[in-house]
Amino acid sequence: MAKIRLKLGDNEIEIDSRDFYVDNDTLPQVIADLTARLQESSDKVEPEFKVSGITETYEKNMDYLQMLRNAEVHEPEFTAPTGITPEELPSRIEELEMNGFFAKPRTVSETVEQLLQHGWIASPLAVSKTLSKMAFNRELMKTSEEKKTFYCKQTPLIN
Incomplete structure (x- = not known):
């Protein structure tokens, strides 16, 4: 062929x-x-619609994306995930935490899967170590049920 x-x-x-x-x-x-x-x-190419309207809309949308902090666009079905080092892992997990991922208890494998959906690939061992350190530093709460360890965001105590 x-x-x-x-x-x-x-x-x-x-x-x-x-x-x-x-x-x-x-x-x-x-x-x-x-x-x-x-x-x-x-x-002979002549557009059937006005390109300027589309261009203006695109530029406005790009302005909104530039306002976001650390905006990243990832389409997992089209691109391969990027590997992240153990040093980068805490900041990526904090991003998940800010997005409400740890609002309910999550396992290490759920966290690895969520990182993968965001376009980052990390080893489960590195994720487990990072989550344990965050729990030790009281950034996350650690619970165990039925031989599974869960991590979730601590609920603030109201006095």
């Missing part, structure tokens, strides 16, 4: 040989015809 890829300015076309049969003798003719069509179509 061969691919033909032509690019002219912003326009690009790619054709797989499984779409139709092209032999070596007709290949130059096919490329010449595609190039001619690509040049013709690039001259």
Whole structure:
């Protein structure tokens, strides 16, 4: 299977040989015809809608994203998660805590999964150590039930 890829300015076309049969003798003719069509179509491009409205909306949305502290966009189905070091782990877990993840008791595996959904990959051992240190420093509360350890945000005592 061969691919033909032509690019002219912003326009690009790619054709797989499984779409139709092209032999070596007709290949130059096919490329010449595609190039001619690509040049013709690039001259006649007219948008059906106003691009300025979309551009303004996009710029406004980008302004909102820039206002957010440490804004990160991650689409787990399209990108691979990035590894985080044990030194970075406490700050990432604090971000989860600020987002209310530890409002109810969570296990280490749930925390690892939540980190993965945010685009970060960490070893369960490192997460366990970090959560234990946070519990020791009284940043999180640690409870055990049925041989499972749970971590949750401490509820403030009201006097």
